[in-house]
Amino acid sequence: MIQEVLNRFHDLFGSEGDIRTYFAPGRVNLIGEHTDYNGGHVFPCALTIGTYMAARKRSDRKLFFYSMNFDRTGIVESSLDQFVMGAENNWTQYPKGVMWAFGEKGYPVDCGFDIVLYGNIPNGSGLSSSASIEVLTGVMLRDMFGYDALTMTEIALIGQYSENRYNHVNCGIMDQFAIAMGKKDCAIFLDTADLSFTYAPIRLEGARIVISCSNKKRGLGDSKYNERRSECETALSELQKVKDIRSLGELSGAEFEELKEAIKDPVRQRRAKHAVYENERTIQAVDALNAGDIEAFGKLMNASHVSLRDDYEVTGKELDTLVEAAWKCEGVIGSRMTGAGFGGCTVSIVKNEAVDHFIKYVGDVYRKAIGYDATFYVVDIGDGAGVLKVQ
Ligand code: GLA
Numbered sequence: 001m002i003q004e005v006l007n008r009f010h011d012l013f014g015s016e017g018d019i020r021t022y023f024a025p026g027r028v029n030l031i032g033e034h035t036d037y038n039g040g041h042v043f044p045c046a047l048t049i050g051t052y053m054a055a056r057k058r059s060d061r062k063l064f065f066y067s068m069n070f071d072r073t074g075i076v077e078s079s080l081d082q083f084v085m086g087a088e089n090n091w092t093q094y095p096k097g098v099m100w101a102f103g104e105k106g107y108p109v110d111c112g113f114d115i116v117l118y119g120n121i122p123n124g125s126g127l128s129s130s131a132s133i134e135v136l137t138g139v140m141l142r143d144m145f146g147y148d149a150l151t152m153t154e155i156a157l158i159g160q161y162s163e164n165r166y167n168h169v170n171c172g173i174m175d176q177f178a179i180a181m182g183k184k185d186c187a188i189f190l191d192t193a194d195l196s197f198t199y200a201p202i203r204l205e206g207a208r209i210v211i212s213c214s215n216k217k218r219g220l221g222d223s224k225y226n227e228r229r230s231e232c233e234t235a236l237s238e239l240q241k242v243k244d245i246r247s248l249g250e251l252s253g254a255e256f257e258e259l260k261e262a263i264k265d266p267v268r269q270r271r272a273k274h275a276v277y278e279n280e281r282t283i284q285a286v287d288a289l290n291a292g293d294i295e296a297f298g299k300l301m302n303a304s305h306v307s308l309r310d311d312y313e314v315t316g317k318e319l320d321t322l323v324e325a326a327w328k329c330e331g332v333i334g335s336r337m338t339g340a341g342f343g344g345c346t347v348s349i350v351k352n353e354a355v356d357h358f359i360k361y362v363g364d365v366y367r368k369a370i371g372y373d374a375t376f377y378v379v380d381i382g383d384g385a386g387v388l389k390v391q
Pocket of ligand 1: 032034035036037171172174340341
């Protein structure tokens, strides 16, 4: 794939000079949803699909962007003097946001770039195509300017900062972290309270990870994501009047039951309940996986979906249809929505011999109920972002 991106770069911008190439994956979260901005645990993994970039420094401050996913748009011209926060409405807002954020964090970007990009992550699907571009840009800038002291965790944090400040989406750290730190055949058990983490090998033995994409488009910025986050913050401040805690992730389910009356609004109470119990489920799920109990892991995935549907209310008809059909399918170990919700994708663990039937059955149910097709991806877990060497 990277060779095609490079060829296109040569066609558009010429082949002279120091052209370098990079890759950043997409991610899927196995369990631990809407816990990352609540100081809880998450359990995502990087995918082998992702975003490819060819880039070259310019001698002026201009930025020339070209995406092979939007051929008809052609070259998008901008400059380092045109950072328009929160106002841009195309994919260049992600690399530009990271260039801006590098400057803010003391890593100046003092020359422009020619950039060609290609991604094979479905856009806006909940597999973090935007965070993939952010980390990709961070890796490129580190390499081009020799900012070798920057760790991958710091690149993830700069990506999150750009998303929060430049694109006005109040996301947590999960996506950028998973994309920066991913490891082949492992999921990352990350404690978002202090960014400590361990890699957990995913040995599914006889089963695959299947992603079902609802094809309902979703923009995080205009969704209810920021609203959920502030509901949790209000619930936390109510709980802090009765207990000394820094985040919802510090509470066990039992502690929450004792304290929950401090949250005055029943809707807010359900939001906080999800955050607390989802964190517990994530810890239990990783224990189950480490003990080789994949069935228990699957049951916790299912419980996660129920909580996201009933208490956190971020699923919607499309995701519920996909998951509820999956639950009826023989050979499905667990199934849930993944990512922010409100459209996007579900993740299911499906026994090898049941994968074909799963895709047909869930696909048929979905088409009948929703009126258009879902798309299915049988995915593999890959490594995090980095420099690509082209022969
Ligand atoms: C989006 C955000 C993440 C996380 C998930 C929900 O993917 O970018 O930070 O909050 O939603 O778990």
